[in-house]
Amino acid sequence: MSAMNDPKTxxxxxxxxxxxxxxxxxxxxxxxxxxxxxxxxxxxxxEESFFDPRNRxxxxxxxAMNRSAKPLDVLTLTEELTTSGKLETIGGAGxxxxxxxxxxxxxxxEHYISIVRSKHLRRTLIERSAKxxxxxxxxxxxxxxxxxxxxxEKSFLEIGDTATGTMTWSAAVDDCFRRIDKMxxxxxxxxxxxxxxxxxxxxxxxGLKPSEMIVVAARPSVGKTSLAxxxxxxxxxxxxxxxxxxxxxGGKRHPVGIFSLEMPVEALSKRMVAxxxxxxxxxxxxxxxxxxxxxxxxxxxxxAAGELKTAPIYVDDTAGLxxxxxxxxxxxxxxxxxxxLIVIDYLQLCCCREGARQxxxxxxxxxxxxxxxxxxxxxxxxxxxxxxxxxxxQRGDKFERPKLSDLRDSGAIxxxxxxxxxLRRPSRNAADPESGDETLAIIDVAKNRNGETGEVRVNFVxxxxxxxxxxLPRAEGEIMTTSEPPPEGPIMTQDVFS
Numbered sequence: 487m488s489a490m491n492d493p494k495t496x497x498x499x500x501x502x503x504x505x506x507x508x509x510x511x512x513x514x515x516x517x518x519x520x521x522x523x524x525x526x527x528x529x530x531x532x533e534e535s536f537f538d539p540r541n542r543x544x545x546x547x548x549x550a551m552n553r554s555a556k557p558l559d560v561l562t563l564t565e566e567l568t569t570s571g572k573l574e575t576i577g578g579a580g581x582x583x584x585x586x587x588x589x590x591x592x593x594x595x596e597h598y599i600s601i602v603r604s605k606h607l608r609r610t611l612i613e614r615s616a617k618x619x620x621x622x623x624x625x626x627x628x629x630x631x632x633x634x635x636x637x638x639e640k641s642f643l644e645i646g647d648t649a650t651g652t653m654t655w656s657a658a659v660d661d662c663f664r665r666i667d668k669m670x671x672x673x674x675x676x677x678x679x680x681x682x683x684x685x686x687x688x689x690x691x692x693g694l695k696p697s698e699m700i701v702v703a704a705r706p707s708v709g710k711t712s713l714a715x716x717x718x719x720x721x722x723x724x725x726x727x728x729x730x731x732x733x734x735x736g737g738k739r740h741p742v743g744i745f746s747l748e749m750p751v752e753a754l755s756k757r758m759v760a761x762x763x764x765x766x767x768x769x770x771x772x773x774x775x776x777x778x779x780x781x782x783x784x785x786x787x788x789x790a791a792g793e794l795k796t797a798p799i800y801v802d803d804t805a806g807l808x809x810x811x812x813x814x815x816x817x818x819x820x821x822x823x824x825x826x827l828i829v830i831d832y833l834q835l836c837c838c839r840e841g842a843r844q845x846x847x848x849x850x851x852x853x854x855x856x857x858x859x860x861x862x863x864x865x866x867x868x869x870x871x872x873x874x875x876x877x878x879x880q881r882g883d884k885f886e887r888p889k890l891s892d893l894r895d896s897g898a899i900x901x902x903x904x905x906x907x908x909l910r911r912p913s914r915n916a917a918d919p920e921s922g923d924e925t926l927a928i929i930d931v932a933k934n935r936n937g938e939t940g941e942v943r944v945n946f947v948x949x950x951x952x953x954x955x956x957x958l959p960r961a962e963g964e965i966m967t968t969s970e971p972p973p974e975g976p977i978m979t980q981d982v983f984s
Contacts, residue, residue: 497608498537501588502601506531507544508589509598511560522595523552529599535606540576544585547572560586607645614641630839636810640863643817679867680740680827681732683720685955687942690931691905693734694721694827694867698936699858699902701833703872703893704909709927710871711749712761712951713909714829717869718742719758721827722797727954741798743825745812747835751803755794757951763790766949800825809838809856813863820864828864830857832871833899851898858902872899874908886915890932906933911946927953 506526513522533549536542547566551558556566560582567573567582576582618638621628628634665678679693694700694717704710720726724737731737746754760767763786800823802815812830819825830836833853841849861868874892888908893899900906908930912918920926927946931939945954 496537496612497605499601499605500538500541502598502605503536503538503541504585505589505598506595506602507541507548508585508587509592509595510548511558511563511586512589513592513595522592522599523548523558525595525599529603531599531603531606535602537605537609540581543567543572543576544582610645611642614638614645617641632808633810633839636814639814639817643821677734680721681726681734682717683726683732684717684942684944684953685726687929687931687944688734690938690940690942691934692937694869695904695936696865696867697862698867698904699861700867700869700905700907701872701893701899701903702869702907702909703874703888705874705876705888708909708911708914709946709948709951709953710909711831712757712946713907713929713953714831714869714871715744715754715758715951716761716953718744718799718827718829719762719794719797722799723793727952739798740826741800741823743816743819743823743828744799744801745807745815745828745830746801746803747805747807748831749803751801754801754803758794759787759790761950761952762794763787764950768949798823806835806837809836809853812836813856813860816860816864820866826866828860828866828868830868830870832873833857834873854898854902886910886918888930900933903933904935905931905937908932924948926956 506522510522510526531545533542533546536545544563544567547563547570548558551563551566556562564573564579564582567576573579618634618641621634621637622631677688677693679691679695679698681688681693682691702710702714716727720732721740722742724732724735724739726732744754749757756767763783765783765786800819802819807815816825816828819828834850836853838849838852838856841852857868857870872893874888877889877892888910890900890906890908891897892908893906909927910930911927912920913922913924913926915921925945925947927944929942929944931942933939943956945956946952947954
């Protein structure tokens with residue numbers, strides 16, 4: 487009794503554990519079903535959930551019999567334990583019978599299961615807290631306490647995950663079939679992930695899929711930040727680039743987290759509001775707008791600000807973030823705001839304390855690996871911007887088309903990424919045959935692990951830092967282009983850019 491009252495004794499309830507086991511046996515015996523066992527599995531009850539070693543052995547054997555579709559009752563369970571040589575370790579057939587006798591009915595199984603799960607959760611918290619305490623004392627292995635903090639957050643957040651572990655192969659195939667069947671039923675009107683707001687890009691990618699790392703790479707001032715922010719805005723508002731509800735999910739809003747390591751949040755919001763209002767902020771800042779237009783501009787700015795104010799966008803503009811700090815903050819965003827997309831602007835401005843002394847290439851490689859791991863951990867798409875090297879300007883290609891190998895600082899980015907966009911604007915290269923088209927931008931999907939690659943032609947209106955869909959070729963070799971930028975004002979239809 488003194489041991490049971492000792493606060494250092496791990497929390498447990500032997501009575502509730504036996505009640506769960508007894509309810510499983512009563513349920514399968516009296517009703518011929520597996521209701522209680524199914525409740526255990528969906529509630530995340532595992533062998534480790536049982537503190538008493540005898541109960542752990544019994545439940546483990548029950549699980550094995552359930553997976554093999556063997557009939558489960560006291561007699562068959564006794565036989566199975568005897569065959570495996572475990573009957574005596576649990577106290578013999580008498581213990582099994584006492585387990586059944588202690589439970590009058592299986593109707594209260596959910597209550598018993600919740601007690602067992604609660605005790606197991608407390609034991610897990612104690613165990614992981616002890617490991618964190620050990621790391622706090624180990625200054626040699628963990629000189630930076632923020633690394634310990636990041637690992638502690640990840641460890642404790644995993645406890646709250648109700649997933650029961652790795653998905654079985656059969657369940658994965660069933661899930662795949664359901665998604666394919668859903669696509670057939672929709673007639674191509676659904677995506678596997680979030681919409682980018684650009685129709686032709688969505689058709690090639692089938693959306694921004696969960697757990698994917700999407701790299702947007704370009705030379706400076708080409709528009710990679712604009713493209714990423716346009717996609718983020720589209721997801722958050724449930725609107726495509728023409729301010730029309732996204733047809734794939736009925737205009738549903740998706741919370742977005744942005745880590746702006748380059749631009750402060752004030753500049754980011756200013757760009758977004760001006761772009762959505764269809765206003766040239768450069769003219770406005772220099773007082774080049776006639777008084778007759780200022781009233782209309784003010785109304786458009788107020789409307790755009792009102793729409794963006796309610797958007798579920800969460801910005802962290804801390805400069806020079808360590809990648810482990812970034813992961814910890816992303817977890818908090820996911821937990822507190824339920825973000826479904828994260829944008830990082832941009833990768834080369836991140837740092838990694840663990841790899842800083844091993845050279846820039848190793849450091850960037852470790853940053854890339856951590857971002858990919860974060861996407862898988864949070865099960866959401868992560869868009870990360872990256873600089874390109876000058877290789878495309880130096881290899882003698884007069885069109886200066888970038889390649890995957892041009893990703894700056896490390897080949898690990900190319901390796902870790904699921905999707906890579908190489909963004910270019912022909913108007914920036916006089917040798918390009920399409921250099922006269924000021925609005926043309928080309929998104930080269932150079933890598934797509936789960937889909938097709940190829941170029942997507944879009945319109946980029948530099949004055950508003952916004953991308954729009956571009957009309958596809960009407961005939962082979964005939965490209966419909968727009969040489970002049972559209973008039974100022976919010977863009978409502980695609981026809982303006984056709």
